[in-house]
Amino acid sequence: MSETQLQRKLGPLMLWGLGVGYVISGMYFGWNLGLEQGGTLGLGVATIFVIIMYLTFTFSYTEMACAIPKAGGAFDYTLHALGKDWAFFAGMAQNIEFIFAPPAIAFAIGAYLNLFFPSLPILGIAIGAYLVFTAINIYGVHAAAAFELFVTIIAVCGLLLFFFATGSSFSMENFTSNPLPNGWSGMFAAIPFAIWFFLAIEGVANVAEETINPQKNVLIGFGSAIATLVALCLLTFAFSIGVNGWETVVYDPETGAASDSPLPLALAHVLGADTLVFKVVSFIGLFGLVASFHGIILAAGRATFEFGRVDFGPSILGKINPRFSTPTNALIFNTLIGIIALLTGKTGEIITIACFGALSLYSISMISMIVLRKKHPEMERPFKVPFYPASPIIALVIAVIALIAVTIYNPMLALIYFAILGVAYVWFKMIRK
Secondary structure (H helix, E strand, O other), X not given: OOOOOOOOOEOHHHHHHHHHHHHOHHHHOOOOHHHHHHHHHHHHHHHHHHHHHHHHHHHHHHHHXXXXXXXXXXXXXXXXXXXXXXXXXXXXXXXXXXXXHHHXXXXXXXXXXXXXXXXXXXXXXXXXXXXXXXXXXXXXXXXXXXXXXXXXXXXXXHHHHHHHHHHHHOOXXXXXXXXXXXXXXXXXXOHHHHHOOXXXXXXXXXXHHHEOOHHHHHHHHHHHHHHHHHHHHHHHHHHHHHOOOHHHHOEOOOOOOEOOOHHHHHHHHHHOOOOHHHHHHHHHHHHHHHHHHHHHHHHHHHHHHHHHHOOOOOHHXXXXXXXXXXXXXXXXXXXXXXXXXXXXXXXXXXXXXXHHHHHHHHHHHHHHHHHHHHHOOOOOOOOOOOOOOHHHHHHHHHHHHHHHHHHHHOHHHHHHHHHHHHHHHHHHHHHHO
């Protein structure tokens, strides 16, 4: 086995599990923080535009993933379309997204487990989760994907149980109460939290190199995953807020602070915190967090591995473990960076930095797709996005507007994000010379 060659072991069901699993934690926590900024209407409008962006982006991205089934995802597509410099920025944006999303999820895992075991420190649980799930990913992609499918199915069942428990308590009056607390500016401030509903679904493309018949199965995995997630997003948004207004799923009634547990807050209002359904859904919420945490670690390892394999990063990151055929060095490196980010304790800020990476990635990817169509019309494309060129252009326009809005409302975080890109690019140019 080559030290830079991954093995093909994944089928369409595994890809669905990965696609939904990458994202499903966004249903269980994080999105509700956008209600504090935009209220029901502001976050709702932002979410509709984000859904349109993800639908058009996902199918445009699928065209490239089927044509170029490589572990680097957007990095490889941009390398073919725009050359090395733009490929570097696409790869770095992807790495930042995938490396900074897991710390926020790890902190939520710690907070969820702390509800059941108050004696366990949140930070200790989060670091322990990093070590355990990095080890699972090192062990093998098939085992990692099988575990991901298992926890994803449980997490989806948890959401279905939540919908069943809260659906009868939905009230349009509650849903529309105080809909725009900060005016329309709150809609733009809520964009990162709308993106959190779907962040990292593009990670399906990063396992294309490990997929059986990727030209067919990547499309099935991407398509079924995005359809599932749109339905779950809309129902979670409506039923959570509809039980007693958006404030119920933002502020902890005991502390008054913003909470990372919106679904348990909604259920507590409907059923009480001592009921079996409350405890079951709260516990299953942990599976949703684990699914995304574990899945993004998997995708991040492949993105960082590809960066090292082609010498855009330290070459040691581009090595395959000869025993397990997994990118062990890349996985360990990402875990170390993630733990450092975790120690800051800034969940909202970490989510926003991950969103900067995602929006940069989406923008560069859509430009790359349009250029690839013109530059390489002869390229074999087993799947072609419907409504071209409208689909990639719509995704590009929404992504650019969202990136500008997030920059305006988070200037210091934007400075940190672009500083990371700038320093990394200077290092890259020095090494390449």
